[in-house]
Amino acid sequence: MAGGKNKGRGKSSSVTPKKSNKTMAVGSKAAKDGQSSSSISYLVPILVVIGAILYKSQYGSSDEIAQSLNTTDPTAGHRKMKVPVGWQDGFYTIEDVVTVPSTHATLYPNGGNGPGETITIESDKDFLDLGRVYNDMGQIVQSRTHFKNGASLYLGPTRAGTHFQWPAVALGHRRPVSGVYGGDGKQVELETLTEPTENAASSEPRVFYVHNFLSAAEADEFVKFSTAPENPYKMAPSTGGTHKAWNQGGDGAVLTTRTSENAFDITTKQSFDVKKRAFRLLRMNGYQENMADGIQILRYKVGQAYVAHHDYFPTHQSKDFNWDPLSGGSNRFATIFLYLSDVSYGGQTVFPNCEKLSAEKSPELVERLGESPSASELKEFVSNAGLMEGSWEDNLIHKCYEKFAVPPRRGDAILFYSQRPDGLLDTNSLHGACPILNGTKWGANLWVWNACRYSQCSEDPMLPSEELTPALKAPFPGGS
Ligand SMILES: O=C(O)CCC(=O)C(=O)O
Ligand SMILES: [Fe+2]
16 A cells, blocks of 8 residues: 555644743733822732632633743734733733734634725724724734734624634644643644635635644543443444434434444543633633533544534424524534544545645645555555445545545644534535544544533523533433
């Protein structure tokens, strides 16, 4: 087998976070501008304490906060970052990058597709009138001194149940995700894998490579837990299809077009830590337990695969729930697919509606994808994997080498959106799991919903409640 071997870990650079030992500054504008009167200075210590308590209760322990103290923003022009109490570090711009307030920028829609509009911003009021805007680091921009003239700004979500979406910026664009660190403490980085479109109403699938997401130890732990005696949701043939199939489980839901096995991790501390990391990566407003499915751990043996599909549920399937985010309903919003093992041949995640990557756009990924096998090698793969010529798996293998596909690499992940920024379900998010041609592939689905997920809403889907009964937390309530 000459061609088609997925290459191993290449020369990927990563940014190591630097710890800060500086004291925290207050995030109040007046205090920052040095305009504090004596009454303000009297209030400062009180605000600091209140802010610290609120921060800790909402965003975690001081260790977690310490870990997120990234003091150097590698974007050119950014200076050392102060870390104000009460704000989620990394989610906001917190440092001036210019001394004179900027007066113009290019404004893009949420998600960055479509042409940018050049805007002039003559006053702070003009700036505030824009609503919530982000920079291409996914940070909420707080002031006209926090961006440079001509910078790209991105509008944020405009209604409940919709969310910030990372702008593609350009194919191959790679940026550190401030405030988000993987299991081994390395800064998570996001690389754009699909072109932004000129027309905001159309879309490529929106796919990003997530570098440094899991540590090797975390990947191994998910694999181990999937068959552990204490796991109530151990390995079983994968199911799929409608929400009924999902919620009832059992033989009826087993698909001939999804031949892997899977387990769930809905109980371990690690699964919660990783889901929280995912929410931070997505820049969601804090972690909501009932906006995520339990982590689904997958095992594919040689020849096993999952046909091209969408991760969202069809809107028409049941009347007891509004599945349409466009009209205030809820569905799967984003997938973070975790690679828990390397795979030497096959096992890519393929997006058939997207053209193959070219070497000049993402040399590292193309290098790792390896050369496409020749027609005769493909034939050999198919017969070695025990697959029939002309079967859906055989057809999928061809797509895996002709279209855009991502090879697995342990500890990394991909992020893709199943919804467009306005809530429209995105048919271009079509994707499949390529048949394994050699070895075993381990992976995991981390699905995040735009509002509380089916069967997990106590009242209004837009107001997900934090506390769930154990029965509601189960991935198959009422099922086996
Ligand atoms: O295994 C993969 O690469 C993707 C799996 C997938 O799309 C799914 O399980 O929904
Ligand atoms: Fe999927």
